[in-house]
Amino acid sequence: MRRKSYHYDRRALFISRHHHRQIANPDQVGDSLPRLRQIAVLLRERSRSAWKVMAGMLIGPAIVAGALGIVLWTGSYDVAATNMAGQLEARVAAFALNHAIHRRAPDQTNPFSSPEDIRDGLVSYKRNCVDCHGARNVPESNFGKGLNPPAPDLTLSFVRTMPDGELYWVVSNGIRMTGMPAFSSTHTSNEIWKIVAFVRHLPEITADEQQVLNAGRDEKTTHP
Numbered sequence: 001m002r003r004k005s006y007h008y009d010r011r012a013l014f015i016s017r018h019h020h021r022q023i024a025n026p027d028q029v030g031d032s033l034p035r036l037r038q039i040a041v042l043l044r045e046r047s048r049s050a051w052k053v054m055a056g057m058l059i060g061p062a063i064v065a066g067a068l069g070i071v072l073w074t075g076s077y078d079v080a081a082t083n084m085a086g087q088l089e090a091r092v093a094a095f096a097l098n099h100a101i102h103r104r105a106p107d108q109t110n111p112f113s114s115p116e117d118i119r120d121g122l123v124s125y126k127r128n129c130v131d132c133h134g135a136r137n138v139p140e141s142n143f144g145k146g147l148n149p150p151a152p153d154l155t156l157s158f159v160r161t162m163p164d165g166e167l168y169w170v171v172s173n174g175i176r177m178t179g180m181p182a183f184s185s186t187h188t189s190n191e192i193w194k195i196v197a198f199v200r201h202l203p204e205i206t207a208d209e210q211q212v213l214n215a216g217r218d219e220k221t222t223h224p
């Protein structure tokens with residue numbers, strides 16, 4: 001009878017090795033093995049499966065990193081600025097960008113909005129922005145046309161609906177890995193707020209203002 005139950009226990013152990021959940025209760029192993037041995041077996045089973053999980057967690061990412069390394073090493077990743085981002089990359093980047101700007105932007109409304117402030121903003125816009133972003137009837141320069149990601153038309157609705165603080169943050173800090181520069185090291189905060197005032201004014205830009213923006217830049221920066 002004792003022998004029989006020992007065989008039964010061996011079978012239980014065998015099963016438990018292959019279906020380790022069954023060993024959750026050490027009593028299942030039976031009581032013919034000394035208690036300490038049962039616990040040792042249980043611990044060994046547990047640590048084996050823990051090792052398997054850990055190995056999986058290390059090997060999986062290592063395979064992915066290796067595959068990525070091969071793609072980069074063979075030069076398969078196309079770094080050309082003419083190679084536009086795919087739908088997925090563009091969506092993920094826009095999602096990350098919107099949330100990052102939203103989180104960091106000051107919760108402030110623009111303290112500058114007079115016609116003089118807008119005029120000062122126009123002068124700064126001409127010097128610092130128009131070559132990339134252009135304006136109505138004012139083309140971007142050649143290098144502005146070749147940017148990837150492209151510099152958006154600042155009269156688009158997604159820019160119009162950005163709060164003042166977010167526009168201020170973007171102009172101050174720029175956007176890394178795009179052509180959008182940070183202006184905080186060359187401009188005071190008042191100057192940046194005035195640029196924001198002009199960006200707000202862009203949809204209603206007058207013929208006069210368009211002429212000021214266009215003056216003197218044709219031969220320098222754009223092809224005929």
Ligand code: HEC
Pocket residue numbers: 097101124125128129130131132133144147148149150151152154159167170171175178179180181183195199
């Ligand atoms: C050298 C080119 C360049 C110049 C100069 C430049 N920008 Fe940009 N700007 C970009 C690019 C490229 C983007 C698009 C970035 C992206 O897709 O994430 C951008 C994006 C923006 C955005 C939109 C941010 C968003 O949420 O996507 C605003 C607003 C903006 N620029 C304002 C300005 C203003 C104002 C100036 C001048 C003070 C300026 N930019 C100067 C290239 C430029």
